[in-house]
Amino acid sequence: xxxQPFKEKVVxxxxxxxxxxxxxxxxxxxxxxxxALVDMxxxxxxxxxxxxxxxxxxAVGIACDVTCREMCExxxxxxxxxxxxxxVLVNNAGITQRSLFTKTRVEVFQKVMAVNFFGALYCTKAxxxxxxxxxxxxxxxxxxxxxAPLLGRTGYSASKHALHGLFTSLRCELRHTGTHVMxxxxxxxxxxxxxxxxxGDGNITNVPQSRVGKQDTPESAAEIIYNGAVKxxxxxxxxxxxxxxxxxxRITPGIYERIMTKQFKSELKN
Ligand code: NAD
Numbered sequence: 001x002x003x004q005p006f007k008e009k010v011v012x013x014x015x016x017x018x019x020x021x022x023x024x025x026x027x028x029x030x031x032x033x034x035x036a037l038v039d040m041x042x043x044x045x046x047x048x049x050x051x052x053x054x055x056x057x058x059a060v061g062i063a064c065d066v067t068c069r070e071m072c073e074x075x076x077x078x079x080x081x082x083x084x085x086x087x088v089l090v091n092n093a094g095i096t097q098r099s100l101f102t103k104t105r106v107e108v109f110q111k112v113m114a115v116n117f118f119g120a121l122y123c124t125k126a127x128x129x130x131x132x133x134x135x136x137x138x139x140x141x142x143x144x145x146x147x148a149p150l151l152g153r154t155g156y157s158a159s160k161h162a163l164h165g166l167f168t169s170l171r172c173e174l175r176h177t178g179t180h181v182m183x184x185x186x187x188x189x190x191x192x193x194x195x196x197x198x199x200g201d202g203n204i205t206n207v208p209q210s211r212v213g214k215q216d217t218p219e220s221a222a223e224i225i226y227n228g229a230v231k232x233x234x235x236x237x238x239x240x241x242x243x244x245x246x247x248x249x250r251i252t253p254g255i256y257e258r259i260m261t262k263q264f265k266s267e268l269k270n
Contacts, residue, residue: 007032015093017044019191023218029057066119076126091120092141099200116159135178148249151264187242213241
């Protein structure tokens, strides 16, 4: 195994201007990768691009709203023009929702699906030929809520379950090509995700988030994701509580539902 297996590999990270995506971009850049940060937050992107290039990393920031298929396609074209190919696509851009199903407008479900699911689909569709030619990798930032229920997040959980179905099936289709798909399920990581969570009316919610256990840092998540990518893992479950939740939900789904409902039910009062 080379010391820096991603040296001079082209790594594209959606939602790369903040949180886990940004920390992962920093880690890959430190390991010698060329980085394309893709995000809808233009101001943050400009700042990050300057920081990265200022440190001598080869990096570019491209503004793109992943809910727009044409923008995803033109973004991938720009990256191919700049770097020639794509080795790794990290489908990381995401938003969450915190609201009771009965109080959540259908438009909120559509928005969450548009970013979390269709954003990843559009980017993957646009980049897949190059990734396969390079025998590269797709990393999908999913969630424990992609494999188990989560109270007050019916839309978020549905979008992450949809990602899980798409990308585990795609992994099987791509296996013979030497292309890999790695699913990442973070537990609670301290980022801006929850402060931007949508409420049932589609505005940012002020309902406080319930949390179980302590939050990890994006940097420690990035370290684990990078090492998982080196080993071409199928699935990474992050944080102690994330691992406990994952295994309880696998082994005794009924008990998981009861414990999780108890932990999160204070949110239902709002
Ligand atoms: P974050 O809010 O810090 O980062 C998300 C990034 O996505 C932001 O830079 C945002 O601008 C970008 N983004 C949002 N909508 C976009 C769009 N339409 N087009 C392009 N970019 C868009 O949050 P984070 O926690 O770093 O989230 C990254 C991923 O990790 C998400 O998919 C999230 O669901 C997943 N995740 C996070 C946690 C956690 O506890 N933080 C837990 C499980 C899963």
